Amino acid sequence: MEINSKNFILKNSQKILWLGILVYCIIISGLLIFKYNSFGYNAIDLGIYNQVFFNSAQGNLWQFSIHPHLYLGDHFELFIILLLPFYFFAQSPITLLILQTAFVALSAWPLYLIARQKLKPSWSLLIALSFLLNPFILNLNFFEFHILPFAIFILLFAFYFYLKNNFNAFILFIILSLLIRE
Secondary structure (H helix, E strand, O other), X not given: OHHHHHHHHHHHHHHHHXXXXXXXXXXXXXXXXXXXXXXXXXXXXXXHHHHHHHHHHOOOOOOOOOOOOOHHHOOOOOOHHHHHHHHHHOOOHHHHHHHHHHHHHHOHHHHHHHHHOOOOHHHHHHHHHHHHHOHHHHXXXXXXXXXXXXXXXXXXXXXXXXXXXXXXXXHHHHHHHHOOOO
């Protein structure tokens, strides 16, 4: 029985990883929607970001009314432009929460690929799935919305491509990481 389960994990580690990512996205997104609908967001960050995204989707890039200047005066987050197409089709704070959840969950993929460089698939899978269950990662996902969590995915891929000696992909992901925040 133990040999069969080891073989199953070895043969299906990537499928199990993607299943874990999908389950994380579904469960955490559902809980975040519940939190939103229950008025559980009491800091103003989600409101600030939603206003910046909404105004940007209307053509007023980085406009918001909380401070008299553009949002870029608070944080230089050009990455917002890359997320705008997703927000444009569903202009809601829930869209922002789901996008953040998807990027956090997808961060398990490059982590798995990095671990796979030195470890067996079963250990790489354990590390990636442990990442998704890490209380710090869950807290990061549940506390409001921020652009910084998107950096996890991007920086992990930058490191992965560095390890693979893929200079062009490494530079691309480093440039993307510079768009996250000042």
